[in-house]
Amino acid sequence: AAEGAELLKATQLKARKKHLRFQRSKIHDWGLVAQEPIESEDLVVEYVGELIRPQISDIRERLYEKMGIGSSYLFRLDDGYVVDATKRGGIARFINHSCEPNCYTKVISVEGQKKIFIYAKRHIAAGEEITYNYKFPLEDKKIPCNCSSRKCRGSLN
Numbered sequence: 001a002a003e004g005a006e007l008l009k010a011t012q013l014k015a016r017k018k019h020l021r022f023q024r025s026k027i028h029d030w031g032l033v034a035q036e037p038i039e040s041e042d043l044v045v046e047y048v049g050e051l052i053r054p055q056i057s058d059i060r061e062r063l064y065e066k067m068g069i070g071s072s073y074l075f076r077l078d079d080g081y082v083v084d085a086t087k088r089g090g091i092a093r094f095i096n097h098s099c100e101p102n103c104y105t106k107v108i109s110v111e112g113q114k115k116i117f118i119y120a121k122r123h124i125a126a127g128e129e130i131t132y133n134y135k136f137p138l139e140d141k142k143i144p145c146n147c148s149s150r151k152c153r154g155s156l157n
């Protein structure tokens with residue numbers, strides 16, 4: 001059953017993929033834009049990357065900071081594990097943050113392997129930018145938020 005569900009997901013993702021483009025974003029640089037309408041609760045995309053242990057992710061984060069690429073291709077999981085999309089990542093790494101997002105993320109363990117899926121939380125019209133809440137931890141050094149939604153919190157962290 002698990003394999004069947006996994007296969008179905010993979011097919012859904014493949015079909016969906018050709019209807020997602022990364023384009024210039026009104027929020028920041030590049031963003032992921034739906035080319036066709038997406039129904040609420042539909043699977044949109046998987047956040048593909050390398051699953052790394054907390055200790056490794058700290059080292060990588062420092063390295064990426066030094067290299068000036070920042071650490072925002074790192075998707076942190078609750079247990080401290082991180083999915084690193086910096087080197088080998090899917091198009092999901094172009095998804096921007098919104099304080100009023102149209103998608104949400106879900107971490108699912110498939111045969112012990114944690115995968116991050118992004119689902120639509122409402123109907124998304126063609127041409128809309130895909131967004132989810134990054135849920136970055138609060139920090140002193142603020143990254144101003146440009147989502148321009150009514151409930152914008154003003155910063156990502």
Ligand SMILES: Nc1ncnc2c1ncn2[C@@H]1O[C@H](CN(CC[C@H](N)C(=O)O)CC2CN(Cc3cccs3)C2)[C@@H](O)[C@H]1O
Binds near residue numbers: 068069093097
């Ligand atoms: N609501 C928001 N308001 C303001 N800024 C936002 C918002 N939401 C995403 N942001 C920025 O976008 C990064 C998240 N990025 C999402 C895609 C990004 N738009 C892109 O074009 O790459 C991925 C990181 C990885 N960085 C690519 C780089 C490579 C070399 C130097 S920077 C950007 C975040 O860390 C932010 O800096």
